[in-house]
Amino acid sequence: MNLKAVRTLYLAELARTKRTMLQSIVSPVISTSLYFVVFGAAIGTRISEVAGVSYGAFIVPGLIMLMLLTQSVATASFGIFFPRFSGAIYELLSAPVSYAEIVIGYVGAAATKAVALGLIALATASLFVPLEIAHPLWMLFFLVLTAVTFSLLGFIIGIWADGFEQLQLVPLLIITPLTFLGGTFYALEMLPPFWQAVTLFNPVVYLVSGFRWSFYGIGDVSLAASLGMIGVFLVIGIGLVGWIFKSGYRLKP
Amino acid sequence: MTTAFAPSPIQAALGTPMIRIDGVSKTYRGGFQALKEVSLTINRGEIFALLGPNGAGKTTLISIICGLVNASGGTVTVDGHDNVGDYRAARELIGLVPQELTGEAFSTVWDTVRFSRGLFGKPRDDAYLERILRALTLWDKRNNRLMALSGGMKRRVLIAKALSHQPQVLFLDEPTAGVDVELRREMWQIVRDLRDEGVTIILTTHYIEEAEEMADRIGVIRRGELVLVKEKQALMRQLGRKELTLQLKAPLASVPEALAPYHLTLSEDGQALIYRYDSSAGNGEGSGIAELLGALREAGVRYSDLHTRQSSLEEIFVSLVKEP
Ligand SMILES: Nc1ncnc2c1ncn2[C@@H]1O[C@H](COP(=O)(O)OP(=O)(O)OP(=O)(O)O)[C@@H](O)[C@H]1O
Ligand SMILES: [Mg+2]
Numbered sequence: 267m268n269l270k271a272v273r274t275l276y277l278a279e280l281a282r283t284k285r286t287m288l289q290s291i292v293s294p295v296i297s298t299s300l301y302f303v304v305f306g307a308a309i310g311t312r313i314s315e316v317a318g319v320s321y322g323a324f325i326v327p328g329l330i331m332l333m334l335l336t337q338s339v340a341t342a343s344f345g346i347f348f349p350r351f352s353g354a355i356y357e358l359l360s361a362p363v364s365y366a367e368i369v370i371g372y373v374g375a376a377a378t379k380a381v382a383l384g385l386i387a388l389a390t391a392s393l394f395v396p397l398e399i400a401h402p403l404w405m406l407f408f409l410v411l412t413a414v415t416f417s418l419l420g421f422i423i424g425i426w427a428d429g430f431e432q433l434q435l436v437p438l439l440i441i442t443p444l445t446f447l448g449g450t451f452y453a454l455e456m457l458p459p460f461w462q463a464v465t466l467f468n469p470v471v472y473l474v475s476g477f478r479w480s481f482y483g484i485g486d487v488s489l490a491a492s493l494g495m496i497g498v499f500l501v502i503g504i505g506l507v508g509w510i511f512k513s514g515y516r517l518k519p
Numbered sequence: 520m521t522t523a524f525a526p527s528p529i530q531a532a533l534g535t536p537m538i539r540i541d542g543v544s545k546t547y548r549g550g551f552q553a554l555k556e557v558s559l560t561i562n563r564g565e566i567f568a569l570l571g572p573n574g575a576g577k578t579t580l581i582s583i584i585c586g587l588v589n590a591s592g593g594t595v596t597v598d599g600h601d602n603v604g605d606y607r608a609a610r611e612l613i614g615l616v617p618q619e620l621t622g623e624a625f626s627t628v629w630d631t632v633r634f635s636r637g638l639f640g641k642p643r644d645d646a647y648l649e650r651i652l653r654a655l656t657l658w659d660k661r662n663n664r665l666m667a668l669s670g671g672m673k674r675r676v677l678i679a680k681a682l683s684h685q686p687q688v689l690f691l692d693e694p695t696a697g698v699d700v701e702l703r704r705e706m707w708q709i710v711r712d713l714r715d716e717g718v719t720i721i722l723t724t725h726y727i728e729e730a731e732e733m734a735d736r737i738g739v740i741r742r743g744e745l746v747l748v749k750e751k752q753a754l755m756r757q758l759g760r761k762e763l764t765l766q767l768k769a770p771l772a773s774v775p776e777a778l779a780p781y782h783l784t785l786s787e788d789g790q791a792l793i794y795r796y797d798s799s800a801g802n803g804e805g806s807g808i809a810e811l812l813g814a815l816r817e818a819g820v821r822y823s824d825l826h827t828r829q830s831s832l833e834e835i836f837v838s839l840v841k842e843p
Contacts, residue, residue: 274637353621362610
């Protein structure tokens with residue numbers, strides 16, 4: 267393992283974030299606050315409680331997941347797309363590094379940033395609603411695992427994308443709808459039975475549910491189902507990345 | 520300056536094979552065959568110039584050796600390490616300066632050079648990086664972002680990046696494209712210094728002057744085929760045609776019948792006769808000059824001046840890659 271190289275890649279990717287530090291911090295603070303003003307204060311006052319938790323508190327895990335997914339995908343996809351686009355990727359491909367090392371560097375950095383932003387969003391949320399976290403370690407575990415899984419997805423998108431449009435299209439067309447329909451702002455039991463069944467095909471449901479369980483001990487699906495599904499996504503992601511590098515897809519002519 | 524780019528210690532003797540390319544072919548997706556069974560051995564410590572017209576396959580060949588392009592067939596070893604099966608060992612030895620000017624526009628010269636060294640797994644050595652940047656006259660620019668550099672400076676940054684991990688083999692894909700004359704001379708000096716320290720150098724170029732100036736051996740590639748590999752000196756001797764030009768006292772309308780055996784050419788204005796001969800025939804008598812001059816006297820053709828000229832590598836090259 268070329269640890270030196272992994273470290274170099276990881277730190278260089280984080281340094282890119284550092285250049286835009288202010289935006290990186292301000293955006294989760296603002297967007298979380300907005301969601302609270304709209305959903306927590308405006309709408310939440312009309313909804314008494316969901317599953318025994320105040321509505322404001324109920325949406326916190328979903329909001330953080332939203333932040334986590336968008337940031338992971340955006341950071342990781344841009345991180346690898348940019349050198350492809352600029353041509354600087356030649357150096358990566360000609361360096362004595364393995365595919366795994368490249369992925370660990372890029373995905374690790376993107377996940378780190380996403381987790382940091384998720385925690386900032388969490389801190390912001392705590393200004394609006396009193397928070398209690400029933401299982402803090404599980405909470406962190408879900409946070410990290412989700413960030414890693416979706417950074418991997420972002421990495422794949424960044425390799426697949428042929429232009430900036432595609433880079434933005436996937437998050438817009440897939441991630442955002444899946445998150446909004448993934449029980450971020452409601453409990454599944456609030457939906458008609460048919461839609462409840464449909465929703466079970468949405469991977470984000472399992473993430474949000476597991477994450478919410480770590481806060482309040484309640485979830486739409488069982489903890490085991492949540493863990494299992496994240497595991498499945500992770501394996502699919504790793505498999506895809508492995509195939510990409512093996513075949514040289516979009517990387518090596 | 521001679522010790523500026525100390526490469527990792529070189530164990531084996533100069534002149535032994537460093538890179539072996541064996542039957543390498545490349546067919547790009549879409550079916551275009553860019554390389555056809557290229558085989559070539561590059562020796563330790565030599566400067567090898569790869570010449571060829573646009574699209575001949577020079578960059579493709581370099582990219583295959585460096586791992587940027589998958590070969591469709593054949594094998595490459597670098598210092599005995601297969602470049603696919605044992606890619607780590609092979610790539611550690613290689614520094615690549617690509618043809619295109621690329622780089623992270625927003626990072627600084629210093630950061631990007633340090634990044635390269637780290638990526639190749641080498642421990643941090645700021646003093647060494649400083650020496651490289653100074654040698655490439657980039658030290659004053661170390662805190663500039665790449666996007667704030669001129670094209671020639673960017674080219675030098677790419678060289679600095681390639682040298683940052685002390686490679687034993689350096690690929691320079693058109694290192695002096697778009698570089699002014701002065702800088703080009705500087706780069707040649709840098710390349711020579713590197714060679715003197717034992718670094719093996721493979722460069723591609725369109726400037727024949729460059730190959731003529733620098734290379735120990737020359738390979739000519741045409742439409743994906745290596746059509747010639749030769750020592751530069753031998754190449755110039757063997758293929759170098761000489762030309763004798765006789766400035767006539769009085770213009771001629773045609774070449775006199777008596778001089779037919781010499782295949783002379785008359786210049787358009789009739790003021791000069793041109794005689795082409797093979798310098799490899801050597802030792803004067805094979806050149807036929809003495810006989811020609813005698814024949815001229817007999818035919819009554821008088822000349823006021825004469826000079827000879829050896830064709831340059833450029834002309835050799837043009838005749839080699841000319842479409843049949
Ligand atoms: N990624 C690719 N996909 C398809 N064809 C390619 C690709 N890269 C190069 N080619 C083709 O392969 C041939 C050789 O290209 P290459 O870049 O190796 O030429 P070159 O000798 O370096 O030329 P130049 O002097 O212009 O740099 C060209 O016809 C080119 O169009
Ligand atoms: Mg080229």
